[in-house]
Amino acid sequence: MSEEQTANQTKRRVLVVDDERVIADTLAIILNQSGFQATAVYSGEKAVEMAETLKPDMVISDVIMNDLNGIDAAIQIRAMLPGCKILLFSGQAATADLLDRVRSQGHEFEILAKPVHPQDLLARLRS
Numbered sequence: 001m002s003e004e005q006t007a008n009q010t011k012r013r014v015l016v017v018d019d020e021r022v023i024a025d026t027l028a029i030i031l032n033q034s035g036f037q038a039t040a041v042y043s044g045e046k047a048v049e050m051a052e053t054l055k056p057d058m059v060i061s062d063v064i065m066n067d068l069n070g071i072d073a074a075i076q077i078r079a080m081l082p083g084c085k086i087l088l089f090s091g092q093a094a095t096a097d098l099l100d101r102v103r104s105q106g107h108e109f110e111i112l113a114k115p116v117h118p119q120d121l122l123a124r125l126r127s
Contacts, residue, residue, distance in 0.1 A: 011037040014125070015054060017047040017061035017070060027060065030118045036125070044068030051077045056084060058125060063090035063111070071102050074109055087124055089116050 014036045018024035024040035031038035039054060041047050045068045047061060059077055061070035068076075074086045091114035099111060112120065 011035060012057040012125075013054060014038040014058045014060060015047060015050055015056040016040045017042075017044065017059065017065075017073065019043060019062065019065040019067075023062070027116075027118075027121070030121075031125075034122055044070060044073035047073045048076045048080075051080060051084070055081060058085040058087065060087045060089065060121070060125075062114075063088050071099065071107075071109065075102065075107055078107070085125075086110070087112065087121075089114050091115070 014028075014031050016024050016027045016031065016038055018027070018040075019042055021040075021042055024042055028038040028040035039050065039056075041050050044061070044065050047059065047070075048068065050056075051059065059074065061074060063070040070088050070090075074088060077084060078086060087110050089112040099109070102109070110124070112124065
């Protein structure tokens with residue numbers, strides 16, 4: 001096995017989800033440069049689909065997206081991968097109502113406000 005394959009096996013896999021492609025791609029680049037193995041997808045539905053094959057250690061997802069919102073995607077991903085760390089971020093005020101609704105159903109997710117500073121995000125992922 002090559003050194004690169006060994007390094008990739010030890011890197012934590014992160015799935016980055018945002019319907020704003022620039023945000024998803026930028027976060028994935030930052031994470032890849034910071035020692036993670038990050039993949040960007042651009043919808044909640046694609047996140048659920050990719051999580052099934054990628055089996056990420058962590059998911060970072062926007063909440064408000066056009067198809068499947070980040071909270072519903074997170075619930076589906078957590079059902080498939082109970083050990084997956086999920087971090088949500090949002091710039092929308094409506095997010096608090098959505099989070100209250102899912103908390104009442106027994107789901108708990110960490111949330112960061114957009115814009116997310118890369119250092120804050122990396123600190124959360126490494127904790």
